[in-house]
Amino acid sequence: MAIAFEQHETGDAVVLDGAIDISSAAELKTVLLQALSSATEVRVRLDQVTYLDVTAVQLLFAAGQQARRSGGSMQILGQVPAAVLSALADAGFHSLSASVQAG
């Protein structure tokens, strides 16, 4: 599991790697708040994640809502692994699954 906030000239991004679950939830919240403090656009890279539990889904959802309220949006970078998408859909997170797939 790794959570990082990378700052590039092309734009900042929250990069998630491995299984993101309750053990990393507090860290993810901090990083998402950091990302939102500097921009209204949240970019999250999910192509290396292997698992997202309900705490991770809640945080990503809340970050997306906050970005939208500030006039921005949340953008998913990279191809999200099919297993993760399937797991999200199985757990009833259809809109999130669709949005990250579209991203």
Place this chain on the structure above:
Amino acid sequence: MRGIPVPAISNADQFKQSFREEAREILVDLEAALLELNENRGDRELVGRVFRALHTIKGSGSMFGFEGLAVFTHNLENAFDEVRNGRLEVGSELIDLTLSALDQIRAMLEERDGEAEAAACAEILAKVRKLTGIAVHGAAAAKPAKAVPAAVGCRIRQWAIHFAPGPDLLLNGANPLLLFGELRQLGGLSVKASMEMIPPLAELDPERCYVSWEMVLAAPVDRDAVRDVFIFVEDSCELRIEPAAGDAGQAAEDSDAAARALGEHRAASGGRRTYDKPDAASSLRVPAAKLDQFVDLVGELVTVQARLAELAARRDDLEIAEVSEEIERLTSSLRENSMNIRMLPIRATFEKFRRLVHDLARDLGKDVELTMDGAETELDKTVIEQLGDPLMHLIRNSMDHGIEPAELRRTRGKRSTATIHLSARHSGASVLIGVSDDGGGIDAEAVRGRAIERGLVSSDAQLSEAETFALIFQPGFSTAKQITDVSGRGVGMDVVRQRVESLRGTIDVASRPGLGTGVTLRLPLTLAIIDGLLVSVADACFVLPLASTLECIELSAADIERANGKHVANVRGEIVPYIRLREHFNVRSPRPELEQIMIVESGEGRFGFAVDRVLGNCQTVIKSLGRVYRHVRAVSGATILGDGRVALILDPERLVQDALRAQLQNRSARASPPAARSVEAAAAGRRIAASC
């Protein structure tokens, strides 16, 4: 569970440990329920309790990575599902098989991979298959297939399920997403997550679950089967299971199912131990080691407080004295509180013997019931931890030697079902633990004969009844004509004696021929702190336990002269022998003009200890003397005084025994066989001491 990648939970070990602890507690309840079911084989509520406990272990086992355990338990669960549905009857075979399986589950919780364990699993599962006629899911199966109660011949039902996890569900280590996989094994499932309750990011508690789910399940199962999926989270979530709109033919079946579900729920809330404790918010699980550390620190505080009190008294400083008194009050409360935290009811220890009695009764072909009272009596966890072995040996001994075969009982006009009774009650600073039976009683003549045969007493020894019964606790003593698997080697009772003595306890035996035997263990409530009397001999300080101290009298030179130099004191007409600690511990300094005698009550009667001065009451923290001094019987520990000096805590009972033994050896016992000396010492002790 399809589609959900296995979470790589970094603190998985912590959750596993938590599961192990919970599972062990569930197993204790499960065992009690099984033994109760054995007595009441038609009790459907008990069957439901067993089924739910098995299901809980299976479900949470699977969730925490104990896949093999989950599969194994699933097969047992199937068997009880058959019972629940009236296709299998509760019999001794099923009960015994399930009890063996519980032992196996306990072993599996330790995750010891081994061929022997796998073979044991396979053997039990083969028996389950033979009994139920249901194909067994082997350990190689990736996941346990869900039991589908009442699936056969049942039409497809549609269930609308509302599932809203409580705030602490995730913190308890549960993962709600895994439940959907289990539901999918029942039938078709559509799931929709509701995100409405998720707060703004800044206000969001990252470890709390805000999501709830609405589901529709189409499966040939009744409401109970759906509820069972949520069984280990249902106390910490909001759960509604209703027939979905459009679900046909629900009325009659539903009302039955609802009534049954309600009945089971009521029954369950009475006795079932759920995975998520309802009182989770008001109780806390703390590792025993942390508690020990806490008590140690309180002990240190008591010592420092004593030093402060000493300092305040020495300096005659009112301000310091005031602070010291306040700290003393607080320390005293803290000490009492910390002791209370360590106190546990003895029920769990008592309950675990139900299984022992059941198994032994079966093996010995006897009909025995276990009764108990005072199980709520609390005592120090250290004492409780060490009580298991002595009680086990006492019960085994009663079952094997005390209780007669059913036929003999009938010819004696007794009930064919024998009783073993466990009891506990407080008595001052002690707790009395009793093990009694309504068996044949101890044959005092046989005991005496055997003791003479083994050289434990001389053939002309005059022993009271209590002294005769005490012989059964001598090493290697047994009157059993045959050594059985249960007892007869003469080891068990010796273990009882040793363990009880190490706990600073005493044993009392009462027996009536033909009516039964009662063994009472008198044990201290705690081993950590002792209320004592501080006494001094020359420069040395000693602590005598207050609980055994009766009174203090003065011993003048005139008193000694009146007794012709013998170590006896006249206490209001009663002659009480005393032991002079100065001589016993070989303290080389002149005796004061006036000595003090502390009178104590011991197993041998009243005895006195002559000391120089009595310094006063003290509450002391017992410090172990370590392995080097563990053979010093008369000293049970040490404590640090307020001025930094060390005082030895004396064990009056053993001090008396040692003194008697020494007197006996000094006098005429050379003619007796060595083994007889220690026993006769007790019998002749008072007589000899009085003649000193």
